[in-house]
Amino acid sequence: MQTPLKLALAGAGLGLALLAAPPATAEYVDVLDLPAQHSTLALGSPLSAITRAGKRLLVVGQRGHILYSDNDGRDWQQAEVPVSSDLTAIRFAGERDGWAVGHDGVVLHSDDGGAHWTRQLDGRRIGQLMLDFYAANPQADNAALLDQAQRMKEEGADKPFLDVWFKNAKEGFVVGAFNLILHTADGGLTWTPWNHRVDNPQSLHLTAIAAVGEDLFIVGEQGLILKLDRQSQRFVALTSPYKGTFFGVVGEPGLIFAYGLRGHAVRSVDGGASWSEVNTGLPVSLTAASVGGDGRLYLFSQAGQGLVSRDLGASFAPLALNERTPVSGVLASGDSLLLVGNRGLQRSALPAGQ
Template identity: 55%
Template sequence: MLVKRFCTPLAILAALAGPVVAQPTFIPPTELAAASSPKALFAPLNALALAGGRMVAAGQRGHILYSDDGKAWQQAQVPVSSDLTALAFPSAQHGWAVGHEGVILHTTDGGATWSKQLDGRQIAELVSKRYGAPANAGDAEAQRLQQEAEGLAAQGADKPLLDVWFEDELKGFAIGAFNLILRTEDGGKSWTPWLDRIDNPRGMHLYGIRPAGGSLFIVGEQGLVLKLDAAGQRFQQQHLPYEGTLFGLVGNAEMVLVYGLRGNAYRSVDGGANWSKVETQVRAGLTAGIALDDGSIVLVSQAGHILRSQDQGANFLPIKPSRVAANFAVAPAAGGAVALAGVGGVRVENLQ
């Protein structure tokens, strides 16, 4: 008996195309652990920090590495593969890392293993809950905060966090793009948005947060400098005679130095009330800085410059590097040297 086989046009096309290949399922970086790779140490690294005597570095694809002697490095266990931008260690054991997709990571063993405390999706929920529909529809500030919250929520999980700082194992801040600022007082178990406690109505990106000059400062886009009013628990804008982007700040109890695009740096010795321009003789972006135990200040650039000041940041002299490479982070190293992280991993440079 002849049986006729009927094929639809779609079935014919499928047969001609061959067997169906299953498409891989997309896993967001916030849910995908960082891959272990011997190349991680040589990939671009964005952050360096000291966890007691241990050095910790972080960078692309969730890679975190640590070394107890600055020579042999091990890759940490990290539950995300998001690019990481900053590290903070208030003690030898407890540390935090932040990065893209709004990730906040925590370690309790000096950087060997990490757990996720927060991500961009959760941040959107926190912001929406805190700044939802205002009770008073005529309150202009409340409406602005609601619009800002709606904008952050609309971004989805993509909320880059760009810096983190902790004063101890409980209290700290994480800051990032579009005026994103979060506060914790319980070691990251809970985070509170501080959008209503910062004078940044235009929603500028926040790039750096550090204590200096007797207070806590934040720097960001278009010359933005903010200083924490401890009594009012609010970051208040300070006037700076410069409108370019600032990538970070460094200082000591008496002085604060802010730095950024095209080698620009400004210094204040009165808590941010007045600023003087520092001539760095550099035209590349200054990306990181530290104050060393001997009182000197070191700045580094994306073009490989190393600058050192021995007069509280008033003047800087260049240090010739052993190898020129883009620098994204700097930390103290043994023997008065500095460790640099950037393109090509971590290297140590002497300052003599």
């Protein structure tokens, strides 16, 4: 199975960190206890995701880097971040409250639009959190859940969160490797395991979570597509025509679009009841997508190719880009596409007619 770009970027970061490591005699400091270092090179180093908080742009990437811009990306400032873990995703619920997640099971929160961040959770605590919850709230398969929690406690902070979603400033989810999923109803002050509320008996990785209208979807390995059943408060598995890994899911009213390994993508126009495969014409992994304000769907690959759809993801045409670089996150902004990847931030003007 090919590794998602998020994990690949983090792996590259580990290699760089080893090359730049201090002598063996230096005292070891866990990245969860080491604040992100300010660097003039941060914007050009590997980045994994981009989002908006009101008019503010924010990006996240390796070594705990979070940067923000208040003038549509012309100038950037580096945020104060309490960890140096590689970050994989960022999401805001309004202009001020935002969350970022990443490796080492880290969950960060900002209440000032992303200028300053605090740690709400990390992987050193998740195993015990799960043990305490399932000991106090037994489930039908509690023995397996307790065993998983015990392994997580023993293995420590080695499980990444790969995505985050918040409905508002209080309620949200974080998802990640090996069916790792936590829910909060108080803005992240406390977290509740939801492993028992997911149709994922193989504990497949959960790679992305996104809302389309009032519906909430999760995608993952082996063709996994899940939809939250509001009545049962459970993520129910849907039937997918593709059985490989999905890396992301986006949508708009009338469309749910999931994309992943080796150019594969699927779409649904009936709320997830049925799915059809989409011919993207690409043989490489699809790693980022965004719906523009004009309703067009933009899709990008690990090799830097760009595609655009004008018919709700039914067909795609090549997109002319200023530069072709691997893309891990995209945001359609006015007449430009803002792309992030292992070469940092790139801006590509949309050609006339696109």
